[in-house]
Amino acid sequence: xxxxxxxxxxxxxxxxRSWKAFLVYRERPLSDRAAFMRIIAEEMDASxxxxxxxxxxxxxxxxxxxxxxxxxxxxxxKSYGEAAERGDWLEARIDTADNNRNPPKPDIRKMLVPLxxxxxxxxxxxxxxYSTAGGDTACAFAAGCSVVVKAHPAHPATSAIVATAIQxxxxxxxxxxxxxIHVFGTSTETGKTLVTHKRTKAVxxxxxxxxxxxxxxxxxxxxxxxxxxxxxxxxNPVFLLPDQMEKEPEKTAEMYAGSITLGVGQFCxxxxxxxxxxxxxxxxxxxxxxxxxxxxxxxxxxxxGIAKAYHEKKSKALSQQGNTLIKxxxxxxxxxxxxxxxxxxxxxxxxxxxxxxxxxxxxxxMIIECADEKEMVEAVSKLEGQLTATLMxxxxxxxxxxxxxxxxxxxxxxxxxxxxxxxxEVCLAMQHxxxxxxxxxxxxxxxxxxxxxxxxxxxxYQNWPDSQLPDELKNANPLQIYRTVNNEPTKNSI
Amino acid sequence: xxxxxxxxxxxxxxxxRSWKAFLVYRERPLSDRAAFMRIIAEEMDASxxxxxxxxxxxxxxxxxxxxxxxxxxxxxxKSYGEAAERGDWLEARIDTADNNRNPPKPDIRKMLVPLxxxxxxxxxxxxxxYSTAGGDTACAFAAGCSVVVKAHPAHPATSAIVATAIQxxxxxxxxxxxxxIHVFGTSTETGKTLVTHKRTKAVxxxxxxxxxxxxxxxxxxxxxxxxxxxxxxxxNPVFLLPDQMEKEPEKTAEMYAGSITLGVGQFCxxxxxxxxxxxxxxxxxxxxxxxxxxxxxxxxxxxxGIAKAYHEKKSKALSQQGNTLIKxxxxxxxxxxxxxxxxxxxxxxxxxxxxxxxxxxxxxxMIIECADEKEMVEAVSKLEGQLTATLMxxxxxxxxxxxxxxxxxxxxxxxxxxxxxxxxEVCLAMQHxxxxxxxxxxxxxxxxxxxxxxxxxxxxYQNWPDSQLPDELKNANPLQIYRTVNNEPTKNSI
Numbered sequence: 001x002x003x004x005x006x007x008x009x010x011x012x013x014x015x016x017r018s019w020k021a022f023l024v025y026r027e028r029p030l031s032d033r034a035a036f037m038r039i040i041a042e043e044m045d046a047s048x049x050x051x052x053x054x055x056x057x058x059x060x061x062x063x064x065x066x067x068x069x070x071x072x073x074x075x076x077x078k079s080y081g082e083a084a085e086r087g088d089w090l091e092a093r094i095d096t097a098d099n100n101r102n103p104p105k106p107d108i109r110k111m112l113v114p115l116x117x118x119x120x121x122x123x124x125x126x127x128x129x130y131s132t133a134g135g136d137t138a139c140a141f142a143a144g145c146s147v148v149v150k151a152h153p154a155h156p157a158t159s160a161i162v163a164t165a166i167q168x169x170x171x172x173x174x175x176x177x178x179x180x181i182h183v184f185g186t187s188t189e190t191g192k193t194l195v196t197h198k199r200t201k202a203v204x205x206x207x208x209x210x211x212x213x214x215x216x217x218x219x220x221x222x223x224x225x226x227x228x229x230x231x232x233x234x235x236n237p238v239f240l241l242p243d244q245m246e247k248e249p250e251k252t253a254e255m256y257a258g259s260i261t262l263g264v265g266q267f268c269x270x271x272x273x274x275x276x277x278x279x280x281x282x283x284x285x286x287x288x289x290x291x292x293x294x295x296x297x298x299x300x301x302x303x304x305g306i307a308k309a310y311h312e313k314k315s316k317a318l319s320q321q322g323n324t325l326i327k328x329x330x331x332x333x334x335x336x337x338x339x340x341x342x343x344x345x346x347x348x349x350x351x352x353x354x355x356x357x358x359x360x361x362x363x364x365x366m367i368i369e370c371a372d373e374k375e376m377v378e379a380v381s382k383l384e385g386q387l388t389a390t391l392m393x394x395x396x397x398x399x400x401x402x403x404x405x406x407x408x409x410x411x412x413x414x415x416x417x418x419x420x421x422x423x424x425e426v427c428l429a430m431q432h433x434x435x436x437x438x439x440x441x442x443x444x445x446x447x448x449x450x451x452x453x454x455x456x457x458x459x460x461y462q463n464w465p466d467s468q469l470p471d472e473l474k475n476a477n478p479l480q481i482y483r484t485v486n487n488e489p490t491k492n493s494i
Numbered sequence: 495x496x497x498x499x500x501x502x503x504x505x506x507x508x509x510x511r512s513w514k515a516f517l518v519y520r521e522r523p524l525s526d527r528a529a530f531m532r533i534i535a536e537e538m539d540a541s542x543x544x545x546x547x548x549x550x551x552x553x554x555x556x557x558x559x560x561x562x563x564x565x566x567x568x569x570x571x572k573s574y575g576e577a578a579e580r581g582d583w584l585e586a587r588i589d590t591a592d593n594n595r596n597p598p599k600p601d602i603r604k605m606l607v608p609l610x611x612x613x614x615x616x617x618x619x620x621x622x623x624y625s626t627a628g629g630d631t632a633c634a635f636a637a638g639c640s641v642v643v644k645a646h647p648a649h650p651a652t653s654a655i656v657a658t659a660i661q662x663x664x665x666x667x668x669x670x671x672x673x674x675i676h677v678f679g680t681s682t683e684t685g686k687t688l689v690t691h692k693r694t695k696a697v698x699x700x701x702x703x704x705x706x707x708x709x710x711x712x713x714x715x716x717x718x719x720x721x722x723x724x725x726x727x728x729x730n731p732v733f734l735l736p737d738q739m740e741k742e743p744e745k746t747a748e749m750y751a752g753s754i755t756l757g758v759g760q761f762c763x764x765x766x767x768x769x770x771x772x773x774x775x776x777x778x779x780x781x782x783x784x785x786x787x788x789x790x791x792x793x794x795x796x797x798x799g800i801a802k803a804y805h806e807k808k809s810k811a812l813s814q815q816g817n818t819l820i821k822x823x824x825x826x827x828x829x830x831x832x833x834x835x836x837x838x839x840x841x842x843x844x845x846x847x848x849x850x851x852x853x854x855x856x857x858x859x860m861i862i863e864c865a866d867e868k869e870m871v872e873a874v875s876k877l878e879g880q881l882t883a884t885l886m887x888x889x890x891x892x893x894x895x896x897x898x899x900x901x902x903x904x905x906x907x908x909x910x911x912x913x914x915x916x917x918x919e920v921c922l923a924m925q926h927x928x929x930x931x932x933x934x935x936x937x938x939x940x941x942x943x944x945x946x947x948x949x950x951x952x953x954x955y956q957n958w959p960d961s962q963l964p965d966e967l968k969n970a971n972p973l974q975i976y977r978t979v980n981n982e983p984t985k986n987s988i
Contacts, residue, residue: 216714
């Protein structure tokens with residue numbers, strides 16, 4: 001199939017249509033949003049084998065993985081819709097009037113309201129869950145926003161099928177046709193025109209640092225700057241602490257070989273840096289990790305651009321003085337494939353060479369030998385912001401390494417103990433977002449229902465007659481949502 | 495007194511000290527933060543007449559107003575401290591593990607953690623409540639951050655007294671001396687150096703558009719961009735609707751004469767634009783408003799720069815073709831004084847001349863005559879973001895003007911019915927923040943305990959042993975805070 005770029009000249013009219021659809025949609029009750037999102041999920045499911053085979057052809061991802069990912073996407077749509085209807089995310093606050101106070105205290109009520117049209121740029125590595133009807137789109141719809149998606153150039157046909165599913169759901173729910181608009185564009189100009197249009201009120205992006213940072217800069221240079229939620233780059237450091245490592249270096253190595261090579265390493269939470277304290281346990285870990293990695297067969301990466309970047313960045317990392325290959329896949333990789341590899345260096349080499357801090361997107365990881373906690377902490381202090389950080393540690397280790405824990409907590413959004421960073425649970429407590437450059441706004445998450453809040457802002461109603469207030473804030477609490485009334489969370493009426 | 499600028503070369507060391515103090519303070523329990531803030535309040539109170547007379551001399555504000563403002567500042571410190579301890583702002587979320595699921599569901603717990611050192615630039619019009627120990631500082635301390643305040647050049651002696659009160663509280667509480675650092679600087683360079691320092695993690699500002707936008711741009715151009723919460727400019731439009739105006743045009747005019755001239759019009763919520771529907775009621779409103787305004791004696795403004803800007807901007811507005819003076823103070827203003835004035839124009843003139851949309855900081859307001867709702871809505875669609883908007887309306891008016899209400903809700907943070915925008919209640923439901931350029935981030939408030947969230951970000955703990963979790967997230971819920979456990983708000987233990 002051939003997908004023509006949407007002409008730049010048409011984008012202005014599209015954004016105006018998105019704005020008009022937003023004005024209608026935001027007035028619909030929360031229950032309508034939830035119903036709409038359930039029906040998108042239904043339509044995603046009904047897209048059947050055609051969607052899976054199309055995505056397999058465009059992304060080289062295997063069938064089982066894509067089927068799982070579609071289920072996850074369906075779960076996101078349904079659960080964010082349920083969360084929208086449950087209403088906790090609205091942060092409804094009511095402070096009632098006090099006419100006996102001098103001066104009298106007014107009645108003030110506040111809740112989150114949607115920002116307006118949201119432009120979404122999906123990820124190539126999650127063609128469903130972080131693309132057309134993925135997390136950003138689901139959060140925007142849940143918040144009450146309209147959505148404009150620029151199809152990912154690496155999977156336009158997949159994106160078109162999902163767009164059709166959303167459009168069918170819009171039609172079935174009697175919502176404005178332009179609530180969802182699908183745009184194609186292979187040039188930077190398309191993205192820039194979308195982000196800088198005055199009707200665009202927020203941007204969601206998952207991808208490279210270069211791409212995300214460009215959107216962030218355009219958005220901030222607008223006459224009216226707008227928020228950009230870009231998830232960009234993370235090397236997800238892991239810290240192997242001595243007491244834990246004494247126990248099971250081999251098991252840990254096996255677990256990490258799996259995490260490093262999962263999905264040809266094409267996850268934003270792939271563990272790219274593994275710090276350990278020099279010693280026998282670390283040597284054992286390295287040996288087993290090397291053996292396991294050597295046995296992993298290369299596989300096709302998402303698209304030629306990703307494969308090329310992986311080979312170049314891996315070669316660059318391995319060519320740095322003092323960084324040594326431990327093992328790589330024994331089977332030579334084809335041109336579009338990624339071969340797993342692990343390397344090792346010392347903390348002093350790492351600290352003094354920021355090339356080694358850069359993300360190598362693919363099944364590559366580096367083990368950094370530290371002399372002691374002090375050196376480990378120093379290395380952490382040089383790291384940029386990360387989505388995740390992981391300790392392999394016993395409770396004794398955690399008590400023995402307080403400075404490390406303090407330092408690591410400065411740079412990550414999710415802090416894991418005795419696990420692997422890959423695998424991002426979709427739940428309310430999830431934080432998928434971290435200090436820059438992991439994301440452009442560490443105060444928000446792109447996974448879990450709290451992600452809805454990215455696309456909303458508080459609006460306070462002072463002294464409104466009850467009849468004219470939104471249902472969410474009426475005295476009777478007709479929607480039966482939790483509200484904080486005079487500082488106390490409650491579902492009670494007033 | 496003479497306050498020397500802090501040498502630029504010293505700022506690096508100061509920020510490093512602030513960072514170290516932050517690392518200690520953030521580990522202290524919530525109850526310590528609340529106690530510390532209560533003691534700052536005590537010390538503010540103990541600063542007695544010296545603080546009031548110093549502020550009177552530096553700001554030209556009257557004694558009663560300053561005494562009230564100190565009380566408000568004390569209330570903010572105490573109530574934000576209490577909110578910090580109550581812990582709702584932490585957004586604690588717990589999703590417990592499910593080992594029977596395939597794959598097993600991990601235990602994930604999330605709460606807000608402080609960002610790091612916050613640099614605060616206070617306002618000249620609130621020398622206590624939005625300055626040295628004002629709302630931004632109180633929110634930052636409540637969040638667990640250290641604070642660096644650049645003293646406002648218009649009230650350095652006042653700022654120094656308040657800084658001493660904070661330093662005494664730090665000492666009484668046994669907290670790190672550098673938890674609060676006071677800097678003087680009259681050049682742009684001081685602000686830029688503070689905002690661009692790598693240890694600075696957020697900025698609070700209240701003041702002009704030019705000042706706030708400069709900080710915003712510097713912050714976004716950093717290698718690691720940081721959030722800037724700048725409250726900048728707002729003309730706070732008011733809409734007089736016909737049914738309400740038929741009832742009491744005179745009373746409304748009296749109320750607005752008071753709001754326009756309160757504190758020589760030097761409030762960020764001063765009503766600068768008043769839209770009405772052409773007719774007899776509007777004429778009556780104008781006549782009474784003019785009479786009342788004429789009777790208000792000029793008074794000294796905050797500082798010569800503000801007085802000069804007021805005279806220039808008022809003259810510029812009045813010189814625009816089609817904008818006509820209704821009345822001004824009959825007593826001529828002295829050089830440093832501001833004289834009240836009201837002008838009037840038509841919607842078509844207003845729509846086509848953006849000079850008339852600009853804030854005139856002081857006791858000046860303009861009445862815009864609209865032919866009908868359509869013209870009123872068109873005028874609103876040309877307005878930039880605002881802190882507040884106000885309807886003078888009956889329920890009938892609100893039902894008759896749905897398009898106006900929809901359009902106005904796009905541009906404001908607080909939407910008032912039958913009141914005046916001046917007077918910002920300090921409570922949880924308050925939203926003091928609006929779409930750009932009212933503030934740089936409409937998703938947050940600078941008044942009320944929700945302002946604490948500006949200086950924090952979520953951190954998720956995955957699979958941590960209970961003993962090592964922060965108290966806020968431990969199974970037993972030792973702090974007895976509200977937490978959302980498996981999607982349900984509760985104070986129960988797990």
